[in-house]
Amino acid sequence: MGKSDLMDSVVIRMVENVKLKNSVLLVGLPGIGNVGKISADFLIENLKAKKLADVFSVHLPPQVLINEEAAARLVRNELYYKKRKGGDLIIFTGDFQGLTSQGQYEICYRVLELSKKLDVRKIITLGGYQIGKLMEIPRVFGAYTSRDMKEQVEKLGVIFSKNEPGGGIVGGAGLILGIGYELFNLPGVCLMGETSGYFTDPKSAKQVTKVVVDYLGLSADVSLFDERIKEIEEITNKMIEVPPEEKKEDLGYFG
Numbered sequence: 001m002g003k004s005d006l007m008d009s010v011v012i013r014m015v016e017n018v019k020l021k022n023s024v025l026l027v028g029l030p031g032i033g034n035v036g037k038i039s040a041d042f043l044i045e046n047l048k049a050k051k052l053a054d055v056f057s058v059h060l061p062p063q064v065l066i067n068e069e070a071a072a073r074l075v076r077n078e079l080y081y082k083k084r085k086g087g088d089l090i091i092f093t094g095d096f097q098g099l100t101s102q103g104q105y106e107i108c109y110r111v112l113e114l115s116k117k118l119d120v121r122k123i124i125t126l127g128g129y130q131i132g133k134l135m136e137i138p139r140v141f142g143a144y145t146s147r148d149m150k151e152q153v154e155k156l157g158v159i160f161s162k163n164e165p166g167g168g169i170v171g172g173a174g175l176i177l178g179i180g181y182e183l184f185n186l187p188g189v190c191l192m193g194e195t196s197g198y199f200t201d202p203k204s205a206k207q208v209t210k211v212v213v214d215y216l217g218l219s220a221d222v223s224l225f226d227e228r229i230k231e232i233e234e235i236t237n238k239m240i241e242v243p244p245e246e247k248k249e250d251l252g253y254f255g
Helices: 032-046 101-117 147-154 172-184 202-216 222-238
Strands: 010-014 023-027 050-057 064-066 072-074 077-082 089-094 120-130 140-144 188-195
Touching (some): 010 101, 023 032, 032 188, 050 101, 140 147, 147 202, 202 222
Parallel strands (some): 023 089
Antiparallel strands (some): 064 072, 077 089, 140 188
16 A cells, blocks of 8 residues: 555554663574464563564455454454663564565565664574474574674574575575574574474464574573463363375475
């Protein structure tokens, strides 16, 4: 939509006007296994992060969401912030990713524009890496645009494997990493938790979150994931195993 239309294609509504310094942009959007989304939501709650802005867009699904009291709200992405000594934290998450390639690019670009104004110095994106099977302890794979950040998270157990994921990184986790580096000169790293991809995966999200907490020195207790992990495991143990011939091939990317 143009300026003369009812609304711009991406509308960012600031909830608070705060001055942030030496910030890190952490991105956890819905995707495979919802790994990034679960991690971002956990950190927002655990760190008691405050709402910074709502991101509305014609590129998101045309719907409202209904809560337990039947109150409706327009779907959106959201930005939260946590002021910290040595550098503030901004968390980008939301209900959905953009429905089209154009939508993905526009939303990511606008969020990065705002991020520069909020003194973002580096980017960490989170997501799930679909492998089509359950893992007792999911590994965390990485991709990077900053060799310094790569070396730092590699010491925390992140695996950087040649040409993996084979299909590249699809969605906001990849785009924000790429656009941030190429167009905004922001270094970054992407953390990918192994996941079957068949259901919401808090076990994978826990491993990804542990890396973030250790890397940034956050005061967040990742053991709080364990109750939710137990609930998911009880559900999956009751499921009938899918015959091998019906299992999907490894997508080779994550969202």
